[in-house]
Amino acid sequence: MTAVRSKLLADVRRRRLQAGVVLFVVLLSSAAATLGVSLAVETTAPYDQAFARAHGPHLALTFDASKVSPMRLAGNSGRRRVVATSGPWPGMSTVIARSGPGGSTSQLGVNTMLVGRRNPQTSVDRLTIESGHWPGSKSEIALSQSIADDIGAGLGTGITLPTARGHRLFRVSAIAASVSPVAGAWVQPRVIRGLTTRQTPLEYLMLYRVSPARTASQLRAATQQIAARLPAGSVVGTSDYLSVKRDADVLTSVMIPFLLAFAVFALLASVLIVTNIISGLVLTGYRDIGLMKAIGFTPNQVVAVILGQVLGPALLGAAAGAGLGTLAARPFLQNTAHALGLPTPSTATLPVDAGVVGLILVVVIVAGLGPAWRAGRLAAIAAITKGQAPAGRRASVIGRLVGRAPLIPPLSLGLETALVRPARSMMTLAAIVVGVASIVFALDLHLSLGQVAAHLDRSKYVQLELNVPTGPLPAGLSKLKGGFTPPPPPSRTRILRALKTTPGIARYVSESQSSPLVPGIAEPVTYFGYDRPSSWLGYALISGRWFRRPGEVVAPTRLLTQAHLHVGSLVTLHLHGRAMRVRIVGEILDQSANDMLFRGAWRTERRLDPTAKLDDYEIQVRPGSNPSTVGEQLGQSIAPHGFTPFSIDVRGGADVGFLLLNGIIASLAAILIAIALAGIFATVILSTREKGREIAILKAVGMPPAQVVAMVMTSAAILGILAGPVGLPIGTQLHRQVIQIMGQAASSTRIPPSFFNLIPMPVLVSLGATGAVLAIAGAWLPAQWASSAPVAEILQAE
Amino acid sequence: MEVLVELQQVTKIYDSGAESPALDGVSLTIPTGRFTAVMGPSGSGKSTLLNLIAGLDRPTRGSVLVDGVEINRFGEAALARYRRARVGLIFQFFNLLDNLTALDNVIIPAQLSGVKRREAIDRARMLLQQLGLAGAERSYPARLSGGQRQRVAVARALINRPPLLLADEPTGALDSHSGEQVLDLLRDLNRSGQTVVLVTHDGGLARQYGDQVITLEDGAVARPGLTALGAAQ
Numbered sequence A: 001m002t003a004v005r006s007k008l009l010a011d012v013r014r015r016r017l018q019a020g021v022v023l024f025v026v027l028l029s030s031a032a033a034t035l036g037v038s039l040a041v042e043t044t045a046p047y048d049q050a051f052a053r054a055h056g057p058h059l060a061l062t063f064d065a066s067k068v069s070p071m072r073l074a075g076n077s078g079r080r081r082v083v084a085t086s087g088p089w090p091g092m093s094t095v096i097a098r099s100g101p102g103g104s105t106s107q108l109g110v111n112t113m114l115v116g117r118r119n120p121q122t123s124v125d126r127l128t129i130e131s132g133h134w135p136g137s138k139s140e141i142a143l144s145q146s147i148a149d150d151i152g153a154g155l156g157t158g159i160t161l162p163t164a165r166g167h168r169l170f171r172v173s174a175i176a177a178s179v180s181p182v183a184g185a186w187v188q189p190r191v192i193r194g195l196t197t198r199q200t201p202l203e204y205l206m207l208y209r210v211s212p213a214r215t216a217s218q219l220r221a222a223t224q225q226i227a228a229r230l231p232a233g234s235v236v237g238t239s240d241y242l243s244v245k246r247d248a249d250v251l252t253s254v255m256i257p258f259l260l261a262f263a264v265f266a267l268l269a270s271v272l273i274v275t276n277i278i279s280g281l282v283l284t285g286y287r288d289i290g291l292m293k294a295i296g297f298t299p300n301q302v303v304a305v306i307l308g309q310v311l312g313p314a315l316l317g318a319a320a321g322a323g324l325g326t327l328a329a330r331p332f333l334q335n336t337a338h339a340l341g342l343p344t345p346s347t348a349t350l351p352v353d354a355g356v357v358g359l360i361l362v363v364v365i366v367a368g369l370g371p372a373w374r375a376g377r378l379a380a381i382a383a384i385t386k387g388q389a390p391a392g393r394r395a396s397v398i399g400r401l402v403g404r405a406p407l408i409p410p411l412s413l414g415l416e417t418a419l420v421r422p423a424r425s426m427m428t429l430a431a432i433v434v435g436v437a438s439i440v441f442a443l444d445l446h447l448s449l450g451q452v453a454a455h456l457d458r459s460k461y462v463q464l465e466l467n468v469p470t471g472p473l474p475a476g477l478s479k480l481k482g483g484f485t486p487p488p489p490p491s492r493t494r495i496l497r498a499l500k501t502t503p504g505i506a507r508y509v510s511e512s513q514s515s516p517l518v519p520g521i522a523e524p525v526t527y528f529g530y531d532r533p534s535s536w537l538g539y540a541l542i543s544g545r546w547f548r549r550p551g552e553v554v555a556p557t558r559l560l561t562q563a564h565l566h567v568g569s570l571v572t573l574h575l576h577g578r579a580m581r582v583r584i585v586g587e588i589l590d591q592s593a594n595d596m597l598f599r600g601a602w603r604t605e606r607r608l609d610p611t612a613k614l615d616d617y618e619i620q621v622r623p624g625s626n627p628s629t630v631g632e633q634l635g636q637s638i639a640p641h642g643f644t645p646f647s648i649d650v651r652g653g654a655d656v657g658f659l660l661l662n663g664i665i666a667s668l669a670a671i672l673i674a675i676a677l678a679g680i681f682a683t684v685i686l687s688t689r690e691k692g693r694e695i696a697i698l699k700a701v702g703m704p705p706a707q708v709v710a711m712v713m714t715s716a717a718i719l720g721i722l723a724g725p726v727g728l729p730i731g732t733q734l735h736r737q738v739i740q741i742m743g744q745a746a747s748s749t750r751i752p753p754s755f756f757n758l759i760p761m762p763v764l765v766s767l768g769a770t771g772a773v774l775a776i777a778g779a780w781l782p783a784q785w786a787s788s789a790p791v792a793e794i795l796q797a798e
Numbered sequence B: 001m002e003v004l005v006e007l008q009q010v011t012k013i014y015d016s017g018a019e020s021p022a023l024d025g026v027s028l029t030i031p032t033g034r035f036t037a038v039m040g041p042s043g044s045g046k047s048t049l050l051n052l053i054a055g056l057d058r059p060t061r062g063s064v065l066v067d068g069v070e071i072n073r074f075g076e077a078a079l080a081r082y083r084r085a086r087v088g089l090i091f092q093f094f095n096l097l098d099n100l101t102a103l104d105n106v107i108i109p110a111q112l113s114g115v116k117r118r119e120a121i122d123r124a125r126m127l128l129q130q131l132g133l134a135g136a137e138r139s140y141p142a143r144l145s146g147g148q149r150q151r152v153a154v155a156r157a158l159i160n161r162p163p164l165l166l167a168d169e170p171t172g173a174l175d176s177h178s179g180e181q182v183l184d185l186l187r188d189l190n191r192s193g194q195t196v197v198l199v200t201h202d203g204g205l206a207r208q209y210g211d212q213v214i215t216l217e218d219g220a221v222a223r224p225g226l227t228a229l230g231a232a233q
Ligand SMILES: Nc1ncnc2c1ncn2[C@@H]1O[C@H](COP(=O)(O)OP(=O)(O)O)[C@@H](O)[C@H]1O
Pocket: A793, B014, B015, B016, B017, B021, B022, B040, B041, B042, B043, B044, B045, B046, B047, B048, B049
């Protein structure tokens, strides 16, 4: 075996370049695979993992403070299904806004629950302090990551609560992450009482871990058990971890299909390239192989020498790539956690790394075994006397054909190079195809995800949301301590007048909600009613059209599927004993309200639910207007003296999740392009080595360096040009499939046809040319080397 | 006597194995129209010398002048043009392209020079006919005998009508009869005005064919001068 080893080492040394390419390609595909797989593994259950670490609450219940005392709540925690609790904590719903310039109060902000909590570390819901310290003084506030992102606040930012009592100014002392999204901000408990108003009264928040807690109905049962011993109506809000988990898992389920698509691409490309390199080693080493056999190497030893030349670099590359992939996965995992408002997970990836390295080695062995085995079987004498692999009769036929073709010599010779080794050319072609397909796939995916994000987030269509808190006032609130009585909410006429007169508003529509029942679905669904034209709201149509008159509705795929409905069906909605028949006229992409919703005319809704109120306003500002400015003006116009209980949210800003996906897509596409380049590089090196003598002869009889370069490039460019038309449809088809799988996985939705074919035709055509560009780029260096390689020595050798 | 090639103090040291120069301060001239034979034992620097004249390699020091022009100053592209237009090369191992027919091999330099294919083929046919290869035009090198292959190589070397024909051990891979045929061919060409430089380790052949014989020993010119035949003229 020492003979094998020393021959092996000598060969690796002599073929450093091939070894280098194997190392590089395997490193990249190992990095891509590790990145993909560890993201897929780590994000399979990002919520579950964070939830377990934080000892997260299965249930978060809010209680009416006027109906139940904290003592009673704490005493009620020994129910059979309840395993652990935290709270009760005082809290209230409020609008959180950044303080305006000069300490003025801004009406812009987000609605959330403010909770008085002394300590971030409690038995249930252990918070992770991402930065800063927990509020200690009365003027300090901690914000959740998502609230901080929404209003653009960081440590030290001044915060006001425009709908709360007493114009208090807070400073952000901590950004904290909770696995339960109920509370968006925390202060010391004693602060809360000074802030409550009639519209936003004191509540208690209590968090429960219950058992069993796997299904929605188990959680419902636990909720009922907790509420049973408490006064009627004391539970004013419930939130369970399943709905949160579902939202968190959406990002994951969206990512996995394309992560795996890229990982498969990368592995496929490296198989092709490694196979090519091994066949090349065999082809250029025929004489060597013959000599090895002549001096007594057994066929298996020959196989070992050939495979070993690739396995060594492959092992190195796979290990290094796995390390790199793990490192690269970390920022993405951090961002995923950030996007979900979860604490950063630790990356325990040893099994993933080991798995990827193992898989790649198997793949390399499988790829190399064929050509290596053939070399092992080769008859010694044939190999020695040939010295070079027989190109077969095909070569002369092709040579004749090409020789006759009316092309200038470098082009025809290059063409011939591409044709004489069809297997190698096919594999190189496939590697370029993978490169082209990845580019198309990545661009397509980027554009479609942009559409998805734009239509889910809708900030291109609706920049301002105005909300007037309504609903029955809890009894006894007029007796609030301190005798503070906030002003009543603004009237609808006043709001409408402000909407009409505020400059910069392009359109608006008011929206109401009710919760009818639909045959076939157990839970009530949400009906959103609109009083004005609403097709501009930005919900993308999958099929059919937007509703036009009362009695027509649109709904997302998930509702239609679950209720066995389709565009054109009639369905009867029930509410409080009333019934209303509506016709489905459109299927939309819409992830509000658990995807279980209708959107239709307000007049239809009112006949079903006379109490429904138009208390939300969706507002589109004129192009060029600054939504924040328009929002401030609108707020001023509704309540010139400030401080009225309504809120205006400015929507938009870059979606972290979307940016994250784009980052991953771009990185993986870049890796695949690099792999394709390496593949071309390796093949061209092989061909120029193999044709070294031919090139030397041509140079000796006067072929200038530029023509040598052209000749070498031609052989690669031909493959590149062919790869375009093959790679384009593969990329677009794969994209179509992956997007559809992503839609199904994320929220059982179909994808609007307008999200496909987003690459404009001229761009698509020029993407077809990227094959040639890749080929030329990959062949560049070998072509230069070939043109400047010395020739005299080769010409004197036999 | 017109000088076609002149070497002035040419030294060639290879990057690898540099303990002694392959050529060490060689100065010599090759007159137009002559048959110059370069002889010397294996490793004496004959091929190195020929490669420098052919523009396949560059001297470490000194200059190589062809028609008074220093070709060692040429860039790669200019050297390629020089080889194509001014030099015909013949090697020991023929160096034909295996996947082209004899005819297609011969026309390559013409095509590289931009001669129309039609015209190049006409010229090549004529040459092959003159060299006794009329029937072998469409044969691939593998089907030809060594002597035939070398004559195809001569045809290729001549297709651009170069002023200088360089042959490095052209008979080294041939049986003696074929070798003689090739050398006779070179002599005939020389008699019709072609300048020929023949490199050989065989002193007998050098003296038989060369009208100027240059002997190299360890990279230096050992005995410059004319042979008896050359002196007699
Ligand atoms: N490419 C090269 N690299 C290193 N040394 C070389 C190279 N070519 C020739 N030599 C050396 O230069 C010397 C002259 O070689 P060469 O010109 O081929 O001699 P000849 O043709 O007379 O046999 C020899 O010692 C040879 O080993």
